[in-house]
Structure formats: C-alpha cells, structure tokens
Amino acid sequence: MIKVGIVGGTGYTGVELLRLLSRHPQVSLRAVTSRKEAGMPVADMYSSLRGFVDLCFSDPADQPLQDCDVVFFATPNGIAMQQAQAMLDAGIRIIDLAADFRIRDRATWEQWYGMEHAAPQLLEEAVYGLPEVNRVQIRNARLIANPGCYPTAVQLGFLPLLEAGVIDTRHLIADCKSGVSGAGRKAEVHALLAEAGDNFKAYGVPGHRHLPEIRQGLARMSGQDVGLTFTPHLLPMIRGIHATLYGRLTRDVDLQQLFEQRYADEPFVDVLPAGSHPETRSVRGANVCRLAVHRPQGGDTVVVLAVEDNLVKGAAGQAVQNMNLMFGLPETTGLELVPLLP
C-alpha cells in the first residue's frame, strides 16, 4: 500500500483528494493536516466522508508526515516550496497542487507570484504533471508540479494543433470560464452567493498568473514562443471550467481526425463527435476533459471547446493520476468515476 499524507485537507482540493484516495485500492491514508481544525475528525467537517475516512485533522507542525511515501500539498502557493527539499531528502515524493514548481524560470515565477522562491534548486527537477504530455518523466519523478485548472483545459485543447503545427502560434486566444470553487474555500467577498450568483464577469484581463504557465506549456508543445490572450471569467456555478479556444489554421487538415488520433490512447481525454458542444455538467466529479473541435463555416478559424471539473481533472484527479504513474500502477486506478448528474 502507498502511505499517503495530505497537507491542507480542509480546502476544496484537499477534500476532493480525500474523496478519491479513500476509495483508492492501493492507498493507505496516514495524515491529513489543517492548522485551524487540528483535532477535529475529518467526517465531522465533511459528513460525506463519514464511513470512508476515520482520521482527524492534525497540525502540520506535529504530524508524522515523515512516515509517508508521498505527500500531496493542497495548500496555497508558497507553502510546498518551504518543505520540499527536506521531504525529498527523507525519501518522500511530493505532488504539489499549488503553483510552486510549475514555472521553470525563477524570475518569471517570482514576478507573477510576488514572492521569493524558497527552493529554486528544485525548479529544474520538478516535472510538470500533465500526463498527456509528460507521462514518461512523471513515472520517474520525485516532485510533481500538478498543473493549474485553467492551464489543464487550455493545454489539452491546443495540444493536437500545436504538435501538428497547423495553427498560427502568434495569435492564440483562450476564453475561459470557471465555477467559484476554483477560488478555494477561504472566505472572500467576490465568491459570496449574493456577489457571484446571478452574475457573470471577466477578471484578470491585464494578466493572470496562469498566463505564464500556459504559455510555457504551449511553447514546449510547438517548439517556439507563442502569443496568447487568456481571459478568465467567473461563472455562477460551483464546479467546472469551460474553455473556448481560438486559433488560425495555417493549412488544411482534418481536425476531427487529428484530435481523435492524438487522444486515442488517453484514458482521461474524450474527443466528442464532430459538431458537439460539451457541457460542464458532463464532467462533474470525474477525471476527464471533454473536447470538441469546430471549423465554423469552413473558414480558417479553428474553435476548440474544452470542459473539465476544476477540482478533478483540474486538480485532485490529475494529482491521483500522477501518483498512479509515479508508483507504477495502472493510470486509471481509483479514477474510474462516473460524472454526477444533475
């Protein structure tokens, strides 16, 4: 059994990890931390986990995480980087759901995250945990930078087009919408029902911290720098991301065939039949990104529609997928989840 610890178990991605890992056949949950709720039984806070998780939250300062084979950090940005080196030295593997190790270039990371990096020596070693791109490296990794929620949808949507070199890389557009759970569980005015409900707005248009992460990933796929406009929006729903991606075709190609072939062997990417319009509720609670590709009126603009659950394929599910790869398990172990409806 893989001995697992979670730092930050009271947040939305932390509790989603608990939901998935509590039913994972090869996992033994050893520790779940929370500073504020230390001592409280997990099931007292999240009654959905009653009967599935019998641990209490513990304070990260006095928790036996050293006993774990792998530790998930479901913490705000800037926490994992403070503890990563010591854990790796103790032989513990790390999957960070935050952004501490997602960007290779230290100066770029410090510019966008507004803090000094505490473990720059690990930036080179960290593997970006997008299995559809880095599966081989993930298998051998000690430290995984689990991708952001928007970056997962945007990269999976553009991937076949960039690898095939069939779009103009200077003018990519990602028009994205997220449910409010993307902002985490902490109390914030903009996420209140009376603010976010019955409302719709863009944010971060001058520059969102996912922009450099997405640009880095797209540039690796295409082998050159890319020009990207990324506009996130907040939708009055709880879970889900919908990304509408635009690019200009540079040559004629059978787009449907291109997407179907690229993802034919991917267990967690579903290319819908031609003409489809994926909806966020079709992926709710499941570790899947559903894609549809369009070429409106046969013109030279390609439109890709991508949906995922921000907490699953956009965070905790992808993290478990990475753990499966790191420990030599079938990638789908514990992740064969049917989406929730309605």
Ligand SMILES: NC(=O)C1=CN([C@@H]2O[C@H](COP(=O)(O)OP(=O)(O)OC[C@H]3O[C@@H](n4cnc5c(N)ncnc54)[C@H](OP(=O)(O)O)[C@@H]3O)[C@@H](O)[C@H]2O)C=CC1
């Ligand atoms: N929500 C989403 O859709 C996605 C989130 N992410 C990323 O995952 C990470 C977690 O997100 P989310 O679950 O939404 O966040 P939340 O704000 O909901 O939860 C954060 C968790 O971290 C703990 N925590 C906070 N500060 C510290 C600290 N200094 N040391 C140890 N633990 C701490 C909190 O518990 P306590 O304060 O009691 O210790 C809490 O359990 C973030 O980096 C986020 O950017 C990534 C993809 C998608």
Ligand SMILES: CC(=O)N[C@@H](CCC(=O)OP(=O)(O)O)C(=O)O
């Ligand atoms: C709706 C909302 O507020 N979303 C968050 C991003 C989601 C997230 O958690 O960011 P990471 O993937 O980098 O961890 C935001 O825009 O800041």
